[in-house]
Structure formats: structure tokens, C-alpha cells
Amino acid sequence: MSFLDDIPVVLSAARLVQPLKDAPGAVTVIDRAMIRASGARDVAELLTWVPGFQVGRKNGATALTTYHGLSDDAPRRMLVRVDGRSAYSPYFISGIEWAKISVDIDDIERIEVFRGSNAAAYGSNAFLGVVNIITRPAADTPRYRVRITEGENGIQERVLSTRQQIGDVTARLTVDRQGDNGLAPIDDTYRNQRVDARIDWQLAPDQELEFHLGFVDGRARTGSSDVTDPERSIDNTTSFGQIRWRKQLGLGDEIKATYFHQEERAVDAYTIPFLTFLVQQGIPAPVATFQMALLGIAPNGGVDVDYATRSLRDDIEFEHLLHPHSDLRLSWGAGLREDRVTSAQIFSTDDNITIRHARLFANTEWQAGPRWTLNAGAMLEKTNDTGPRLSPRLAANYHAWPDTTLRAAVSRAYRNLTPFERQADLRFYESSTGKLVRQSFQPSPGLRPERVTTREIGLRQEWRDGRSAVDLRLFDERIEDMLRRDTTATNATAPVLSGALWNGESPRYYNGGYAKIRGAELTGLYRPTHDTWIGGHYASVDINSNDEFADRSAPNEQFSVFAATELFAGWHMSISHHFVGSMQWYTQEKYRLKPYRQTHLRLARRFAAAGVRGELAVGVERFTDDIADYLPTLTRPTQAYATLRLEY
Structure with a gap:
């Protein structure tokens, strides 16, 4: 699909x-x-080029990305x-775990970021936005x-x-190892090893089969x-492992079927020395030792923690x-998914938690006249936890x-909750x-899915056959039944250290929140050639919520400027500057971040x-x-x- 670049x-x-x-x-297209010009080593870093996104690092291995806060x-x-x-891995806590994506950044053809709810096309997880990563066909990559x-x-x-390439089959295999020493001042060095393969098989002039395989350690x-x-x-x-079959039916009509199976595992176990734990809670060592003796706990007693997890997903669509009709196009389909999740520590059971999900969708585009394009769509979903x-x-x-387009859109979306x-x-x-010594989270039965209603208007002005453009988006996103946490009496057996270590209460979720998110996003790109451009964006976001944490979970203002050019034959330079x-x-009430700027240079x-073909590049991240x-x-x-980089 390299022809799509321009x-x-x-x-x-x-x-x-x-x-x-x-x-x-x-939509923002990267x-x-x-x-390549960005110098980014993972996709999460690229989202700083998209208005309304907040990007951070919890530690060296864990990138955090969110659109319009609330994260x-x-x-x-x-x-x-x-x-x-x-x-999207909504099994335990996080839904987006960038380190688990096996695709190397040089194998990506393009990234399309739909800014705003797109559940009509992709379901409940597309609650506030979608990042679509499209990789290069195997035939469009270098031999080595x-x-x-x-x-x-x-x-x-x-x-x-x-x-x-062997006959009608073309295969690409990419292996890599990546890592760094993380953030200061913590010990969070990481190393990721990845294997990613794509096999394209042209069964017939109108029929093809794609295989995708990946592994990340x-x-x-x-x-x-x-x-x-x-x-x-x-x-x-x-x-x-994924298999996707496509068949062209003529005149742009196509049918396709996709099946994938995914498995995730985590190993994280350690022991907490019980006496040390009590002392850290402010209990003097002699008192802590006496309490342990009363409870029959040995001086060398401890709490074994094992956050081992396993999840399996099967999805067919x-x-x-x-x-x-000549002025009407339609995409419709259906899918089934089953997730099986296991974690004795997190769910207090060795049994699988099974979530079954069925979906039916349709999206249509109607050229209602020389000046009007109408889009309508809907996704009907049902899980074994919620009704349709x-x-x-x-x-x-x-x-x-x-070259001038005005647009208006309204949508409703739901977010199915995680296990x-x-x-x-x-x-x-x-x-x-x-003996039970603490329950740090308890089940939250009867929760309803979160609901968002989005209204937006926009203006798009294009030049140079659409290769340069300015796009303005004004939005109003209203989230209801938003999850909040409270602390209530535990539903576990009575605590054995009441008043000393644990007061018998623990947090859980409830549907008590709402958030109104309003603002504007302005993007611009001037691109006279494929390798030369100057662009930028500005975002203003205001969150009004009954949860004070949510109000401050996105900056009121942020902007970016990025540019690239060929200085002279064979020499390329790029620069980006971001203000947040x-x-x-969310929930980090004691840790408000100061405004910051970061600038990246690459030659x-x-x-x-x-x-x-080769390229030698040097760059500086956050050089200011x-x-x-x-x-x-x-x-x-x-x-x-x-x-x-070397390519042959």
C-alpha cells in the first residue's frame, strides 16, 4: 500500500x-x-503528534496514552x-499495553488515529478514540x-x-531486541524481545490470504x-496468530473473514516479611512482635504475593x-469473541473468568448530492455480563x-467493563x-457500562490535492455512569488485624461519575513534497466532572510543531517541539505535573x-x-x- 503515502x-x-x-x-494520519523522521522507537511516542493525546511513562517499559484525560x-x-x-487487553487493569505489540516500527505503513468515539465501527473499546496500525505488505519490504x-x-x-518469495507466497520475518535503563531515579531497566511475521498468499487474482504471527517476551x-x-x-x-481471507467481488465489492488467537502470560511473585510490614505501618517492633505472637504468626512469617496471570482470546469476524448503488457504499458484518482470564491473586479463584462477546455492525456512506456526504452506522453488542x-x-x-468541507456528527457509545x-x-x-490480613480490592457487582454521547462540528480546508490541510474540530463529550471508587466495609471474612493493619474496609467501583469534556482541536500540515513538511496542532480541553480527579486529568492547553526537510542531497533533518x-x-491528587516542553532533533x-540503501541518523530526545x-x-x-539502517 505504499501508493497511499501521497x-x-x-x-x-x-x-x-x-x-x-x-x-x-x-482523523490524523501518520x-x-x-x-522515520520522528525518530520514535515505539508507537506511543508518535501520539504526541496527535492533538488531545496525553503521553507519559509509568516506568521504562510502560507507556501511558490517553485521549482527553480520564486515565x-x-x-x-x-x-x-x-x-x-x-x-486492546481489557483483562485485568489496563486496556492498552504498548510493550505487548510485536510489530516493529519500520514495518508500519501508516497509523490512522480517529479522534473521538468510534464504537459504531469498532465496538465498545473504541469509547473515546481508535488507533489503527496498518503494516506494510510483505512484498513491499526490503529483502534484507x-x-x-x-x-x-x-x-x-x-x-x-x-x-x-516462493511462487505466489511472500513472507516477512522480523526479530528484534529493544530496551533502555528507564526513568530516574527508580530501577526500571527493561528489555523486550520480539518476533513478528507476515505471510501474504495470492490464491487467485481476486483472492488472497494473510497470516500474521507474533511473539513478545x-x-x-x-x-x-x-x-x-x-x-x-x-x-x-x-x-x-491471525489469518485473514479476502475475496474481491468486482466493482469494489469485497468479502473478508478474520480469525485470531492470542495468549498472554505474566510472572510476578514475591514475599512480604510480615514483621517488616507491620513496622512500616507505624507499629513499634515490640508491639508488632507481640501482635504476631497473639495471632500465632511465626517471627519469620510473611505474605506470599503471586500476580501470575493468563489470558486467552479467540476472535472471529x-x-x-x-x-x-453508484452513490452508496456499505460495510456490514458480525463477530464473536471469547476471553478466558485466570489470576488466583486478583480474583481469589483458580477458575477461568469467561467473557463472551457478540457483535453486529453496519456503516454506510451516501453521496447525497454533489455537495453532501452522509455517513451512518451502528454497532450492536452483547456480552454474557450485559444485555444488548x-x-x-x-x-x-x-x-x-x-476543497472546503464542513462536518457535523453525533454518536452514542458504551464501554464494556473489564473483569x-x-x-x-x-x-x-x-x-x-x-489468616486473612488484608483485602485491598473487592468485587463490584451490578455495574453498568459507561456511556458517552459525542457531538462535534468541524471544518477542513485542503490544498495541493489534499496533501496539505487545516482541520478544526469542536467537540462536546458527555460521559455518564462513569466509574468511581469508594471505600466500604469488606465482603471478606473479618480482618484479623483490625485497627492495627486493616480497618475492615476496602475499595470498589460504582457508577457514580459523570464528565463533560468540551474543547477544540486545530491541526495543520503543509507538505510540498513527500519528505518535506511543516505541521502542528493545538488542543484546548476543559473537563467538568463530579470527580475532582477527572477535572485535572487533561491539560487545558497543549500544542506541537513538527517539521522535516532535505537540507541538501542525501541530508535530512527533522525537529519537533511539544508543550503540555x-x-x-487520574487519582494522583498529590502529584500534579507542572507544564513542560520537550524538543526532539534528528539529522x-x-x-x-x-x-x-542505508541511513545513518543521530538524534537528541528532550534536548532542552x-x-x-x-x-x-x-x-x-x-x-x-x-x-x-541498511536495506538490500
Whole structure:
């Protein structure tokens, strides 16, 4: 799909290939040239180029991304898709875990970010937005590719990719290892090892089969000086297999079917010395020892913690694209998904928690006249936890002039809740006696899905056949039945250390929140050539909520400017500058972040010799200053790096 680099279309806004001016909402497209010029090592970093997004790092291995705030250290109100496969992992706490995506950034063709609810096309997880990652076809990649990166703070990458063709089958295999030393001042070094494969099989001129396979092994240091969260190593593995069949029916009509299986595992176990724990709670050592004796707990007693998790997902989807009339296009389909989740520590049971999900969807585009494009769509979903929910959308685009479009849209969406939100039951027992000493979270039965109603109007002005444009989005997003936490009497057996360690209460969720999010987003891009551009965006967001944490979970203002150019033959330079106003991540009431700025520079020399294409790039991240983008105590340092790419 390299031909799409210079065509202003989107592939995923309404599950139809559309010009940007016909899409039912605001979409930011980041193509392959922009990805390379950014110097980013993962997709999460690229979202700083998208208005309304907040990006932070909880630790070296964990990137946090959210759109319009309302996120703690486990973002879960936005969907990420890779080649039609949901990368949303709503099993335990977080819904988006960027480190578990196996695709190498150089294998990405383009990223389409739909800004706003898109549940009509992709279901409940697309509550406030969708990031669609589209990879390059195997045939459109070099036969051999190598990338080596070395930099400050332990930055290290080793990537090897090969493409092979046998008859009508083309395959790409990419293996890589990536890591750095994380944030200061904590011990959070990480190393990710990834394998990703894509196989394209042309069965017939009108029929093709795609196979996608991936594996990620992430090993990271985590923890703190708190005895309940000791410094340790954790291991996460993710593997998946996907098959997608397409058949062209003529005149742009197409049917396709997709099935994927995914498995995730985590290993994280440690022991809390019980006496040390009591002393840290402010209990004098002699008193703590006496209490332990009364309870029959040995002096060397402890609490064994084992956050081992396992999740399995099977998903199948059928989709039909058709043109029932010359001015009418339709995409409809259905899907089934089953998730099985296991964690004895988190759910206080060894049994699987099973979530079954069925969906039926349709999206249509009607060219109602020379000036009007109407989009309508809806997703009907049902799980074994909730009854049926309908998420509809209606959008109208008025082309006042050939390059000027006014649009208006309204939609309703629901977010199905995670197993953790509904059924978390974290109980901790003293290992020698089996006595319950704390319940740090309790189940929350009877919860309703969160609901958002979105209204927006926009203006898009294009130049140079759509390659340059200005886009304005004004929005009003009203979230109801938003989850909040409260602390109530536990539903567990009576605490054995009441008044000393645990007062018999623990948190749970309830549907008591609302949030009104209003604001404006302005983006602009001037791109005279494929490798030369200057662009930027500005976002103003105001959150009014009955939860004081939510009010401050997005900055009132933020902006970015980015540019790239060829200085002279073979020499390319890019620069980006970002400003983020004061904010705090949800529930971090004591840790409001100061406004910060960050600037990235990159200079690259491209060359070719004996059939080998190469690029040597040097860059500096945050060269103006260290920044804190999650907690004030955790800083991301200035980092310089060098990258060598070779392609044959």
C-alpha cells in the first residue's frame, strides 16, 4: 500500500476507503515517512503528534496514552488495532499495553488515529478514540533489513528483517531486541524481545490470504522502596496468530473473514516479611512482635504475593463491503469473541473468568448530492455480563467548495467493563497460618457500562490535492455512569488485624461519575513534497466532572510543531517541539505535573552503494531539559542516540 503515502485517504474511519474530507470525524494520519523522521522507537511516542493525546511513562517499559484525560496508570477508554486485530487487553487493569505489540516500527505503513468515539465501527473499546496500525505488505519490504541503535541511558536496539518469495507466497520475518535503563531515579531497566511475521498468499487474482504471527517476551525491573512493592523482575509474554481471507467481488465489492488467537502470560511473585510490614505501618517492633505472637504468626512469617496471570482470546469476524448503488457504499458484518482470564491473586479463584462477546455492525456512506456526504452506522453488542447495547453514529459532511468541507456528527457509545472492574477480589493471607490480613480490592457487582454521547462540528480546508490541510474540530463529550471508587466495609471474612493493619474496609467501583469534556482541536500540515513538511496542532480541553480527579486529568492547553526537510542531497533533518500544560493522571491528587516542553532533533544521512540503501541518523530526545510526564518524582532524561539502517 505504499501508493497511499501521497493520497489523502483513510482506510478505517468507517471501515471504508474514504477521502479525509468524507470521513465521519477528525482523523490524523501518520505515514511511513513521518514515522522515520520522528525518530520514535515505539508507537506511543508518535501520539504526541496527535492533538488531545496525553503521553507519559509509568516506568521504562510502560507507556501511558490517553485521549482527553480520564486515565490513571491503566488507560482503557481507547482502542488500538493492528491489521484488523484488536490489541486492546481489557483483562485485568489496563486496556492498552504498548510493550505487548510485536510489530516493529519500520514495518508500519501508516497509523490512522480517529479522534473521538468510534464504537459504531469498532465496538465498545473504541469509547473515546481508535488507533489503527496498518503494516506494510510483505512484498513491499526490503529483502534484507538491519537496524542498530545505540544511545545514552542504555538505549539499545537490534533489528533484523528478511523478506522471501516462493511462487505466489511472500513472507516477512522480523526479530528484534529493544530496551533502555528507564526513568530516574527508580530501577526500571527493561528489555523486550520480539518476533513478528507476515505471510501474504495470492490464491487467485481476486483472492488472497494473510497470516500474521507474533511473539513478545518482555522482562523488566519494577518495584519501589516500599516493602509491599519490593524491587524485582517481572516477565510478560504475548503470542498470537491471525489469518485473514479476502475475496474481491468486482466493482469494489469485497468479502473478508478474520480469525485470531492470542495468549498472554505474566510472572510476578514475591514475599512480604510480615514483621517488616507491620513496622512500616507505624507499629513499634515490640508491639508488632507481640501482635504476631497473639495471632500465632511465626517471627519469620510473611505474605506470599503471586500476580501470575493468563489470558486467552479467540476472535472471529466476517465483513462484507458492497456498492448497492453508484452513490452508496456499505460495510456490514458480525463477530464473536471469547476471553478466558485466570489470576488466583486478583480474583481469589483458580477458575477461568469467561467473557463472551457478540457483535453486529453496519456503516454506510451516501453521496447525497454533489455537495453532501452522509455517513451512518451502528454497532450492536452483547456480552454474557450485559444485555444488548446499540452504539449509533450519524455524520454529515457539506462540501461548500471543492476543497472546503464542513462536518457535523453525533454518536452514542458504551464501554464494556473489564473483569478487574467487575470482579477484582485481592486478598492477602499470612503464609504460615493462612489468616486473612488484608483485602485491598473487592468485587463490584451490578455495574453498568459507561456511556458517552459525542457531538462535534468541524471544518477542513485542503490544498495541493489534499496533501496539505487545516482541520478544526469542536467537540462536546458527555460521559455518564462513569466509574468511581469508594471505600466500604469488606465482603471478606473479618480482618484479623483490625485497627492495627486493616480497618475492615476496602475499595470498589460504582457508577457514580459523570464528565463533560468540551474543547477544540486545530491541526495543520503543509507538505510540498513527500519528505518535506511543516505541521502542528493545538488542543484546548476543559473537563467538568463530579470527580475532582477527572477535572485535572487533561491539560487545558497543549500544542506541537513538527517539521522535516532535505537540507541538501542525501541530508535530512527533522525537529519537533511539544508543550503540555499542567495536569495530573487520574487519582494522583498529590502529584500534579507542572507544564513542560520537550524538543526532539534528528539529522540523517542517506546513501546507496552496491545495491544497498542505508541511513545513518543521530538524534537528541528532550534536548532542552529532563521532563516529568507521569509523576513529578520520575523524570525522563535528555538522551542522544545514533541509528544505522541498511536495506538490500
